[in-house]
Amino acid sequence: xxxxxxxASRRQFLQALGIGVAGMWGSELLxxxxxxxxxxxxxxxxxxxxxxxxxxxxxxxxxxxxxxxIADRLTPAEVTQLKAAYKAMRDLDxxxxxxxxxxxxxxxxxxxxxxTSDPSIQVHGTWKFFAxxxxxxxxxxxxxxxLIGNENFRLPFWGWDSTAxxxxxxxxxxxxxxxxxxxxxxxxxxxxTPLPDSDVGSATIPVIADVLSLATxxxxxxxxxxSGVPEGSPHGSVHVDVGGDMGFFDTAGRDPIFYQHHGTxxxxxxxxxxxxxxxxxxxxxxxxxxxFNFFDENKVWRSIKASQVLDHENSLxxxxxxxxxxxxxxxxxxxPVAIGWRTTQRITLPPANRDLGLALxxxxxxxxxxxxxxxxxxRTAVYDIYVSQEEAQAARGAESPGWLASxxxxxxxxxxxxxxxxxxxxxxxxxPQLRARLMRGDTLQPYFVERSQRPASRSALPVRAAxxxxxxxxxxxxx
Amino acid sequence: xIPGRILFGLATACMAAVQPGDGAKxxxxxxPAAVESRQTHLLLRDVVVPRNRAVVLRAYALGADSAKIFxxxxxxxxxxxxxxxxxxxxxxxxxxxxxxxxxxATSRSARKVxxxxxxxxxxxxxxxxxxxxxxxxxxxxx
Numbered sequence: 338x339x340x341x342x343x344x345a346s347r348r349q350f351l352q353a354l355g356i357g358v359a360g361m362w363g364s365e366l367l368x369x370x371x372x373x374x375x376x377x378x379x380x381x382x383x384x385x386x387x388x389x390x391x392x393x394x395x396x397x398x399x400x401x402x403x404x405x406x407i408a409d410r411l412t413p414a415e416v417t418q419l420k421a422a423y424k425a426m427r428d429l430d431x432x433x434x435x436x437x438x439x440x441x442x443x444x445x446x447x448x449x450x451x452x453t454s455d456p457s458i459q460v461h462g463t464w465k466f467f468a469x470x471x472x473x474x475x476x477x478x479x480x481x482x483x484l485i486g487n488e489n490f491r492l493p494f495w496g497w498d499s500t501a502x503x504x505x506x507x508x509x510x511x512x513x514x515x516x517x518x519x520x521x522x523x524x525x526x527x528x529x530t531p532l533p534d535s536d537v538g539s540a541t542i543p544v545i546a547d548v549l550s551l552a553t554x555x556x557x558x559x560x561x562x563x564s565g566v567p568e569g570s571p572h573g574s575v576h577v578d579v580g581g582d583m584g585f586f587d588t589a590g591r592d593p594i595f596y597q598h599h600g601t602x603x604x605x606x607x608x609x610x611x612x613x614x615x616x617x618x619x620x621x622x623x624x625x626x627x628x629f630n631f632f633d634e635n636k637v638w639r640s641i642k643a644s645q646v647l648d649h650e651n652s653l654x655x656x657x658x659x660x661x662x663x664x665x666x667x668x669x670x671x672x673p674v675a676i677g678w679r680t681t682q683r684i685t686l687p688p689a690n691r692d693l694g695l696a697l698x699x700x701x702x703x704x705x706x707x708x709x710x711x712x713x714x715x716r717t718a719v720y721d722i723y724v725s726q727e728e729a730q731a732a733r734g735a736e737s738p739g740w741l742a743s744x745x746x747x748x749x750x751x752x753x754x755x756x757x758x759x760x761x762x763x764x765x766x767x768x769p770q771l772r773a774r775l776m777r778g779d780t781l782q783p784y785f786v787e788r789s790q791r792p793a794s795r796s797a798l799p800v801r802a803a804x805x806x807x808x809x810x811x812x813x814x815x816x
Numbered sequence: 817x818i819p820g821r822i823l824f825g826l827a828t829a830c831m832a833a834v835q836p837g838d839g840a841k842x843x844x845x846x847x848p849a850a851v852e853s854r855q856t857h858l859l860l861r862d863v864v865v866p867r868n869r870a871v872v873l874r875a876y877a878l879g880a881d882s883a884k885i886f887x888x889x890x891x892x893x894x895x896x897x898x899x900x901x902x903x904x905x906x907x908x909x910x911x912x913x914x915x916x917x918x919x920x921a922t923s924r925s926a927r928k929v930x931x932x933x934x935x936x937x938x939x940x941x942x943x944x945x946x947x948x949x950x951x952x953x954x955x956x957x958x
Binding site for chain 1: 855857870871872874886888889890891892893894895896897899903905906907908909910911913914936958
């Protein structure tokens, strides 16, 4: 299937793009477009993947969950490891040019899937974009780790979503010559020059906040036929701002900064999912069953579905968060435990759930999840959630045994034009005193209270949420 | 294809009125009714760009005093340096909520806004600006 242009589907694709639509607004180019696009669709060079057999299905990843870190925050030892990994990858280009794990072959992956007009292959411009690139980086990351013998290796990311990291990361420009495996000689963006505020944001241009506030996946990640906002910018504009190889689909993967740029794009997706309870990925089987193929770290041709990359923490074993102690364990994952919240509006330990009972008695981590909890949205405020009305009314803060979690509601409009109600997902760690209460059989009814309210005017409100459940951190058997 | 809910909030399409001399394009666009309370997106339809050039398009609203108020950016990397011809992207979407509210603060009663879109270049300051086009520009509440 790869490398074969399908004429019929190509024509359909071009028609879908609107080629031939009259330029009724009379812009210059449409009036002078020299030739039908069909004459120019052919790839200008080949970047087909090496020969392979039938794809093997993605197998469950049991490596420890590890954080991806901002490249400029790596320790010297981590920078050395990163450079060693890319040097090993580049060395394969000469020692075995057909090894799919080599740097040029890895770059060709992006070229093959992105510098094509065949919609069955092209991964830009539709809802394939985020899922495919997440999978691409995942296998790239595993290959780098394999080449240096470290399964705990995780790709760093650029971090241009923070104003502190708008310049090319120091390891990628130091030294700024070919002795550095992270160097690329074609970049237009000079070391020390920041990306334009208009593309990645500033104190007065809220590019990232505007992306994270997009209401639906169609707006954020696109549909089966359109792209979402961030694919154009900041994703596309950073490609162009870096320039050189990064400015073109067929060569972008030849610049190591590509993978750190896309790590930041991937983090945007993760952050968008967490920014609001309504920020959910498509449930359409047409999306979930999208299947992508890559060579893995053992040169095995793998297939992975979009549905298998959505939970990057449990499935792909990385997070964009600080390191947590239980992440060092292999096969650790969170298992949800329902408590029948919809019927009781109370939190009680499900008596029949032996695993949860054992987890609460033991030392394993247990979390309490509130899904789509409703908060007032008429002002910016911090709300504290407590296990009871009395605890909320007393509002003793995070040191209190009855405190569960805090939630900040930040409005981006002082004129209070937002809906009066909004929702958020909240996850609270179940601390020892709460464990004890649950084990005693106490029934809890959570309330929340605005933190800044004075005691006299403090008003605790009962938690309204679509669902409340526990999750138990546990070790799965490795297969 | 645009989802129906977007069409529902669609302000009327606009047309290119004046074309500035620097390759930028201007459009007079109807302002949707609820800019202050809802998100607003700028839709660029049928954007045609050269396949061998990367293009960054920046959108500005022109204020009452002709001051440019930044709305947002979108970009299309090139296909290949060796490619020929053009490619068309059916729909590009820019979230202009913040910028348009800033513009509205200076143009309270305006029903239409002049939107200027320019190619910001490819990061290589020595490269010539691209020739590009867009069929239609719209402001919508998604």
